[in-house]
Amino acid sequence: MKTDYSEYQNILEEILELLRTYNEDHWANYFRKSLELLYKGKPQKSIAHSLGAYGGMGSFNDSLCFTGASEVVANRGFSLSNTLYLECKSKRSIFKRVLEF
Numbered sequence: 001m002k003t004d005y006s007e008y009q010n011i012l013e014e015i016l017e018l019l020r021t022y023n024e025d026h027w028a029n030y031f032r033k034s035l036e037l038l039y040k041g042k043p044q045k046s047i048a049h050s051l052g053a054y055g056g057m058g059s060f061n062d063s064l065c066f067t068g069a070s071e072v073v074a075n076r077g078f079s080l081s082n083t084l085y086l087e088c089k090s091k092r093s094i095f096k097r098v099l100e101f
Contacts (some may be wrong), residue, residue, distance in 0.1 A: 001076050003096070005043045010037065010079045012050070017078040018073070027053070030060075044096045047088045054085055061085075 012035050017027035030053055037046035053060035061081060066074040 003043070003093075005038060008043070008047070008084075008091055009035070009038055011080060011084045011087055012046075014037060015077065015084060018066065018069075018077045018080065022069050022077075023065065023072075024064065027060055027064065035057065036084045043091070044093060047092050050084060051092065 012031060015036060016028060016031050017026075020031065021032065031050065032049045034046045037043075037049060064081060066077045067077075069077065
């Protein structure tokens with residue numbers, strides 16, 4: 001059975017747009033790589049890369065600001081960050097990742 005990664009892709013694209021808009025260049029570049037891996041047909045590598053942004057000091061969830069964004073937009077960004085994490089956790093498969101090499 002093939003896994004559908006369209007929701008993951010939609011979340012990545014939306015968060016990437018917000019990151020670029022609000023000059024979160026470091027994280028925009030980071031998640032651009034996740035999106036590129038997905039486009040190259042390596043969804044599990046993409047998911048592993050995205051999950052690498054979470055946890056530890058200076059992680060995505062610790063340093064995200066959306067400086068200059070309205071409260072509504074910033075809240076959407078924080079919500080997307082949480083949704084991205086949960087989507088990655090639900091789609092992650094070490095077995096499928098091994099098959100991508």
